[in-house]
């Protein structure tokens with residue numbers, strides 16, 4: 001059904017054409033005068049405008065309608081109706097953007113044919129506009145932090161599948177960000193304004209999970225005192241996130257399979273199918289293949305869920321992202337939390353890089369949160385780290401005192417510790433003087449050492465100056481100022 005604005009000052013025409021259109025199932029909004037018609041087009045955003053070219057005896061005012069319609073976004077398709085012998089004006093109208101013209105008197109069949117062609121053209125155009133908009137759309141995965149190749153590959157995949165209705169299976173160890181990714185899929189889809197509903201399939205016994213997912217009707221079982229909507233219905237138009245799907249009991253697996261195949265649910269105690277429009281995203285931290293082999297998970301369901309799978313890397317596989325994640329967690333702490341930690345000491349960073357992170361990003365996030373709360377100044381020290389992590393890396397937090405640790409590298413080890421990954425000395429770092437002639441004013445030496453250090457940190461965080469400023473404990477403006485001064489020095 002299309003919305004059609006019909007403009008003609010001849011009442012019989014409006015009636016006749018209007019009836020024809022209504023018979024085809026379209027909604028008709030008629031106008032008989034130019035000014036109200038021009039406003040009407042803007043207000044109603046129709047799919048199609050049919051206008052007489054000669055709206056008053058003075059001239060081709062229908063052209064104004066064509067121009068107005070074409071200026072809208074998205075523009076409706078326009079058909080002009082001309083009187084006999086006014087082909088030139090019809091051609092002008094086509095030049096102004098009309099799709100086609102009909103010459104009065106026209107045959108009903110021709111009219112129907114032209115309308116159908118115009119409407120399917122309109123649909124095709126809006127499809128192209130949509131696809132074009134899709135291409136331009138900037139995907140937002142800002143909450144998922146990571147520069148490592150493996151996580152970048154995840155971003156690429158997310159961009160491709162986010163705004164589709166495909167079922168997705170997210171795989172990854174505990175704490176790798178599966179729920180974060182499921183939310184990002186939802187937020188970057190057309191479903192973003194409808195609910196995102198997560199449910200952990202391992203958290204409830206079979207009968208409760210069934211009624212949670214599919215709902216029940218009153219009296220379905222003891223205690224079912226009222227009708228209850230299931231989460232599939234609550235999530236209508238949106239996304240349901242089935243976490244730990246591998247733990248779903250067998251009976252529910254076959255029910256879920258039916259939902260995926262038929263897009264219908266049945267409430268417990270009722271046989272009437274209810275149509276649902278829900279995208280399913282599932283996650284598991286245990287490979288499902290093993291449970292398929294021992295009969296715990298249905299193979300056909302696995303294939304249905306696994307249309308597209310996204311494997312999240314463990315933190316151990318992307319240790320280069322640790323500094324980025326650390327500064328992200330420090331920066332995104334809610335302002336009410338205790339502790340003003342802004343950065344970590346270099347010894348702490350070493351420990352964080354050494355640890356194996358069996359609990360992945362969640363373990364890191366918790367460690368930083370704890371350390372930031374305990375930390376006395378604005379730098380997180382070894383003693384602030386969780387004992388379990390210190391134990392795992394063979395460090396004794398109490399015995400080690402890194403509180404005097406210099407924020408700038410010690411002069412003696414400056415040349416080695418600041419060597420760039422390629423091994424060449426870093427710009428501006430001249431090391432220790434070899435003779436009296438090589439001695440510089442302390443101020444210049446300090447400036448050069450600082451500059452080398454800043455550049456090394458910027459390299460470490462992949463060129464992200466904002467992150468570097470946080471790690472260095474200076475404002476972004478200060479960092480930029482110092483970098484500009486460096487350039488002037490050279």
Ligand SMILES: Nc1ncnc2c1ncn2[C@@H]1O[C@H](COP(=O)(O)OP(=O)(O)OP(=O)(O)O)[C@@H](O)[C@H]1O
Nearest residue numbers: 143144145173174175176177178179180285361362
């Ligand atoms: N790439 C990332 N960037 C920023 N934060 C992340 C990232 N990955 C995970 N997190 C954070 O780590 C915590 C754990 O993430 P999430 O709950 O999504 O993990 P999960 O894979 O679902 O874990 P589980 O299997 O234990 O349920 C969350 O607080 C999340 O915000």
Ligand SMILES: [Mg+2]
Nearest residue numbers: 175178179243
């Ligand atoms: Mg989870």
